[in-house]
Amino acid sequence: MGNVGEQNADDARTMLAAALGEAGAGDVLALRRVYDLTSAKLFGICLRISGDREAAEDILQDVYVKIWRRAATFDASRASAVSWLATIAHNAAIDWRRAQLRHDAAPEGAFDAVADDAPRADEVMMQDEQRLRLLACLNGLERQHAEAIRSTFLSGLTYQQLADHLQTPLGTIKSWIRRGMLKLKVCLGDA
Numbered sequence: 001m002g003n004v005g006e007q008n009a010d011d012a013r014t015m016l017a018a019a020l021g022e023a024g025a026g027d028v029l030a031l032r033r034v035y036d037l038t039s040a041k042l043f044g045i046c047l048r049i050s051g052d053r054e055a056a057e058d059i060l061q062d063v064y065v066k067i068w069r070r071a072a073t074f075d076a077s078r079a080s081a082v083s084w085l086a087t088i089a090h091n092a093a094i095d096w097r098r099a100q101l102r103h104d105a106a107p108e109g110a111f112d113a114v115a116d117d118a119p120r121a122d123e124v125m126m127q128d129e130q131r132l133r134l135l136a137c138l139n140g141l142e143r144q145h146a147e148a149i150r151s152t153f154l155s156g157l158t159y160q161q162l163a164d165h166l167q168t169p170l171g172t173i174k175s176w177i178r179r180g181m182l183k184l185k186v187c188l189g190d191a
Helices: 003-024 028-050 053-073 081-103 121-139 143-154 159-166 170-188
Strands: none
Touching: 003 028, 003 053, 003 081, 028 053, 028 081, 053 081, 081 121, 121 143, 121 170, 143 159, 143 170, 159 170
């Protein structure tokens, strides 16, 4: 059941890598496909680091210029396309941030003690991939099982609230969740 979601994720990764290769060969439409597939994710990275929506938009534009110039250097054997692109976005946003700090009146070293509690780009990418795996596995469950799990664990309903809402016996709700969780565990490879 979970294989459909994994296949879709694999197809998306393959399509992105292929578009990057075509962009590296000078195909402008391929760069547009790369943009369509990744702009939301890369914008999020830029926004998180810059903390400013307008700046993040400017950084993102710079990121796609860099991607266009560097697409021919992408090597799928060294990194996934998403990781490669996220690294470019992360580095561009950090460069922007550093440039802003140079223009501030704060003395040199004043910001060294400020901790960056934001997750690293590679951690964000791994979390995104795990989230996509989980969603693919959830989508592979029987409808009632998936709905029960989403309602309790993602929407915060208690088992009793869900039973009342669905007008279904509490024992049935618990059974759906238990069976769904077992299937999720197998799908995610944690069995």
